[in-house]
Amino acid sequence: MADLLVYPDMTMVARKYLLAGLAEQGIVGVTVASRIPSPLPEWFVRCFALPGRETCKRVQWCQVIVQVYGTSDEFCSQMARICAAVMRNAPEMELDFFDTGEKLSLVSEPCELTGPFSTEDPDLPDWPLFQFNLVWTVQNQLWMP
């Protein structure tokens, strides 16, 4: 049987990086979701990965979008800058992504950050919103059935 190299679910990976990185800064209880939550909390973070592109058999180039929704531009801007710093630091972090007890580093350099910048969600036009984008270099893993 051939060995399979499988890429992780990058939306899950991004969410775990963000929650762990925020917790290290003492920011806990944050709603981080890939879709708009319902009911709407006072503030929340939307975080999801776009389809990636393989650069070689072991590595994929992947974009992650992070959006901070909140009650004011000032709050969203500050929280987005903290989240951006956490996510930019992903290549330095090791986490137990698959609940196996093994800490892994799935993201490496080059890691590029664009933003944060103010934008608008047509579905929530009254909500202040700051977004940043990341380009991550992602390693795949040997599939262990």
Add this chain to the structure above:
Amino acid sequence: MKITFNDAAFAALRTSVAANALVRGKAEKIAAAANNSPPTTDTPLEEPYYEVHEAGDENRARYRIATTSRRASRHEAKTFALQQALSSDG
């Protein structure tokens, strides 16, 4: 060893017909992929959501892909069609 760069030659290469066609082709491929994104409303736009603009100068060929209207911008905010096309290289 001293290296001297020939900036004029670099500019000539980067603005050549071949370089211009390469960059334009890439931009058009990405824009076409983004325009293939399904509409989010019952009445889709008649015109494309995204179009390619020539933005080169005397030093390099360059193209920009932009939304065509306010409605197209909202389409991008909802679907991330252009970001997805960029992410997957069209």
